[in-house]
Amino acid sequence: MSEKQVHTFRGGVHPVFDGKNFASGKAIENAPPLAEYTLAISQNIGAPPELVVKVGDKVLKGQLIAQAKGFVSVPLHSPTSGTVARIEPVDGAMGMPVPGIVIAADGEDKAAEPMPPMDYATADPAAIRDRIRDAGIVGMGGAAFPTHVKLAPPPDKKIDCLILNGAECEPYLTSDHRTMLETPERVLRGAAAVARVLGVAEPLLGIESNKPDAIAALREHAAKYHVRVVELETRYPQGGEKQLIAALTGRKVPAGGLPMDVGCVVQNVGTAAAIADALDGIALFERVTTVTGGVVAHPGNFRLRLGTPVIEAIRFAGGVTEEPGKVLMGGPMMGFAQRSLKVPVCKNTSGIVLLSPRDVTQYESTGCIRCGRCLEVCPMHLMPSLLGSAVESEKYELAAQNYIMDCIECGACAYVCPAHRPLVQHIRRGKAELRRQKQAGKK
Amino acid sequence: MNTMFAGTLLMLVFGVILGAAIGVAARFFRVKRDARIDLVLELLPGANCGGCGRAGCSDFAAAAVAGEIAPGACPVNSQANKAAIAKVLGVELGDAVPMRAVVLCGGGRNQTLQDTIYNGVTDCVSASLVAGGAKECRYGCMGLASCARACPFGAIEIVNNLAVVHAELCVGCGKCVSVCPRKLIKLVPADATVHVYCSNPEKAPAKKRVCAVPCIGCRKCVRTAEGKFVVNNGFCASAAYDAAPFATAEDVEKIGCPTGTLLTAARHLEIERTEPDWSMEKK
Numbered sequence: 001m002s003e004k005q006v007h008t009f010r011g012g013v014h015p016v017f018d019g020k021n022f023a024s025g026k027a028i029e030n031a032p033p034l035a036e037y038t039l040a041i042s043q044n045i046g047a048p049p050e051l052v053v054k055v056g057d058k059v060l061k062g063q064l065i066a067q068a069k070g071f072v073s074v075p076l077h078s079p080t081s082g083t084v085a086r087i088e089p090v091d092g093a094m095g096m097p098v099p100g101i102v103i104a105a106d107g108e109d110k111a112a113e114p115m116p117p118m119d120y121a122t123a124d125p126a127a128i129r130d131r132i133r134d135a136g137i138v139g140m141g142g143a144a145f146p147t148h149v150k151l152a153p154p155p156d157k158k159i160d161c162l163i164l165n166g167a168e169c170e171p172y173l174t175s176d177h178r179t180m181l182e183t184p185e186r187v188l189r190g191a192a193a194v195a196r197v198l199g200v201a202e203p204l205l206g207i208e209s210n211k212p213d214a215i216a217a218l219r220e221h222a223a224k225y226h227v228r229v230v231e232l233e234t235r236y237p238q239g240g241e242k243q244l245i246a247a248l249t250g251r252k253v254p255a256g257g258l259p260m261d262v263g264c265v266v267q268n269v270g271t272a273a274a275i276a277d278a279l280d281g282i283a284l285f286e287r288v289t290t291v292t293g294g295v296v297a298h299p300g301n302f303r304l305r306l307g308t309p310v311i312e313a314i315r316f317a318g319g320v321t322e323e324p325g326k327v328l329m330g331g332p333m334m335g336f337a338q339r340s341l342k343v344p345v346c347k348n349t350s351g352i353v354l355l356s357p358r359d360v361t362q363y364e365s366t367g368c369i370r371c372g373r374c375l376e377v378c379p380m381h382l383m384p385s386l387l388g389s390a391v392e393s394e395k396y397e398l399a400a401q402n403y404i405m406d407c408i409e410c411g412a413c414a415y416v417c418p419a420h421r422p423l424v425q426h427i428r429r430g431k432a433e434l435r436r437q438k439q440a441g442k443k
Numbered sequence: 444m445n446t447m448f449a450g451t452l453l454m455l456v457f458g459v460i461l462g463a464a465i466g467v468a469a470r471f472f473r474v475k476r477d478a479r480i481d482l483v484l485e486l487l488p489g490a491n492c493g494g495c496g497r498a499g500c501s502d503f504a505a506a507a508v509a510g511e512i513a514p515g516a517c518p519v520n521s522q523a524n525k526a527a528i529a530k531v532l533g534v535e536l537g538d539a540v541p542m543r544a545v546v547l548c549g550g551g552r553n554q555t556l557q558d559t560i561y562n563g564v565t566d567c568v569s570a571s572l573v574a575g576g577a578k579e580c581r582y583g584c585m586g587l588a589s590c591a592r593a594c595p596f597g598a599i600e601i602v603n604n605l606a607v608v609h610a611e612l613c614v615g616c617g618k619c620v621s622v623c624p625r626k627l628i629k630l631v632p633a634d635a636t637v638h639v640y641c642s643n644p645e646k647a648p649a650k651k652r653v654c655a656v657p658c659i660g661c662r663k664c665v666r667t668a669e670g671k672f673v674v675n676n677g678f679c680a681s682a683a684y685d686a687a688p689f690a691t692a693e694d695v696e697k698i699g700c701p702t703g704t705l706l707t708a709a710r711h712l713e714i715e716r717t718e719p720d721w722s723m724e725k726k
Contacts, residue, residue: 094574094575095574095575095576096575096581097581336573336574337574338574339559339574339575339577362562422563422564425563425564425569425572425573426564426569428569428572429564429566429568429569429572432568432572
């Protein structure tokens with residue numbers, strides 16, 4: 001694998017306007033403190049953690065407020081010092097209320113005693129893994145899957161490849177870009193720690209070619225941490241786990257399988273940076289989030305405490321210049337439209353995107369014209385046209401036979417469809433319906 | 444002349460031979476079929492709705508003759524036809540209560556807050572996947588007609604952004620019940636005409652914040668009309684559908700539901716049609 005060659009996968013799209021310019025040149029800023037933080041208790045996939053504090057308790061910044069319950073679960077830490085004001089449901093990013101906790105800040109922002117620091121190069125791998133769990137680290141690219149679970153593959157799966165995901169292919173988002181550019185050593189140190197846990201000699205860091213400054217910054221330090229920085233073509237969804245594995249190793253994750261089935265583990269660069277902090281003894285209670293979009297007065301990248309409501313994050317970015325057409329959590333391709341601006345920032349909130357009314361044009365969709373463009377761009381090599389029509393006519397069996405469950409919902413098909421068919425929406429409905437049927441079958 | 448005669452003769456001979464062949468084939472390759480199947484099939488509505496759980500009417504007829512399904516199991520059929528089927532089969536017709544569907548939500552366009560704009564696929568399941576649906580009440584009817592499209596009898600109408608079942612067209616096949624992502628549709632005895640049009644299990648203040656016509660769980664109906672109403676989960680009342688007597692229009696009058704959630708089906712439809720000024724802003 002030469003460093004000159006630009007790697008990629010088959011399929012995908014490249015949005016003409018990727019919106020990266022709004023915030024890619026803006027250095028990460030610390031957000032000013034707030035009077036109140038509303039945290040969702042469950043910020044990870046798997047079992048929600050269990051609260052260990054009650055209303056009226058005093059907490060310090062970084063103090064444990066909910067402990068992991070079971071293996072696929074991570075603890076949660078307080079974003080500031082203060083008191084537990086209320087334990088009540090908060091608006092969730094998916095539109096439904098979720099259990100939450102409100103912390104009233106005392107303004108002192110006093111940190112709890114940090115965990116003892118660890119050296120990534122000499123510490124026991126199992127101890128590093130435990131530290132990653134205790135610091136509450138999850139996949140920060142968006143999935144929120146507990147990181148320590150990924151680092152404990154079953155004994156029959158031999159992991160020989162660690163991939164750091166710095167592609168950041170989603171339009172508008174620049175939080176990973178800035179993290180890699182401003183703190184390359186943090187990212188690389190975290191990567192080296194994960195490599196030590198997995199016993200991988202040389203991890204690969206994949207990064208899209210539209211971030212030459214970050215590539216240069218990483219390459220300057222990469223040798224010291226035995227990480228190989230590989231340039232990838234700027235193409236969406238290059239940062240999809242399976243696409244990244246294909247681009248960097250040529251391996252193909254089987255349908256319904258996991259990266260570990262082909263000996264790979266993929267970690268987001270933001271996660272790696274958080275792991276470096278965890279080794280220094282600091283738990284995960286803040287993250288870099290891009291607040292951007294055409295209507296944001298001063299788009300930028302902010303170090304936001306967990307539990308910062310979206311509306312406050314928008315205020316940090318100077319508010320809006322006009323009424324936004326849509327507020328998304330995540331990027332414009334895969335993000336979720338929000339109904340409430342009280343939704344708090346979670347461990348996986350990589351961006352808050354405010355699209356202008358002109359950006360959210362509504363199209364009248366027509367029938368499939370069988371042009372096959374969606375088949376060309378589908379990075380999972382599925383047939384979105386067929387899946388969409390199957391779900392529309394409620395033939396869920398047919399959709400399942402054509403691997404609807406392997407869809408990663410990247411939206412490339414809907415992006416290119418000349419008939420403006422809401423293909424992802426149909427596929428998501430089909431997946432929800434099939435999951436419901438499966439669950440009903442179990443009962 | 445000769446040619447024409449020969450042709451006619453040839454066709455005649457062929458006709459006789461083929462006719463005989465068909466006759467022989469019909470005799471020897473005959474599939475034995477119970478004549479009663481066709482008789483039963485004629486007494487079925489022929490809508491192939493699947494409400495009985497079978498693949499269609501002919502499947503039902505075959506199953507009924509084979510004794511696998513009760514003659515009155517077709518939820519769509521009239522009482523007279525059910526009795527006729529029982530007579531054809533020579534069995535007793537059990538007394539099955541005819542059922543009707545009802546959508547237990549009264550929060551139409553003016554009654555329930557709806558401050559998000561949903562402009563995606565017009566389908567309730569799709570809408571519920573985007574930020575939990577546009578309506579502020581997460582338990583209410585979204586009015587995107589998934590049930591109306593599923594109904595083979597056209598019995599569901601969307602009035603005032605709310606699905607309403609026309610009991611006179613509904614046959615109780617239950618197809619709509621399974622498609623509703625909010626599980627608002629219930630099959631109830633056809634004689635029950637009074638319903639509590641709310642399915643939100645939350646506490647009263649949460650409901651009143653988003654809806655002008657919620658059931659606030661005051662239990663007035665339970666106390667006034669003994670045995671005709673129940674409160675299942677503490678915060679939302681429901682008419683008792685288990686056994687007659689069911690609540691009547693007089694009961695509705697007597698109870699005087701403070702939020703106007705408890706109504707007869709007819710009055711409910713009338714209210715939604717006339718769009719009274721329930722406006723949440725004015726409240």
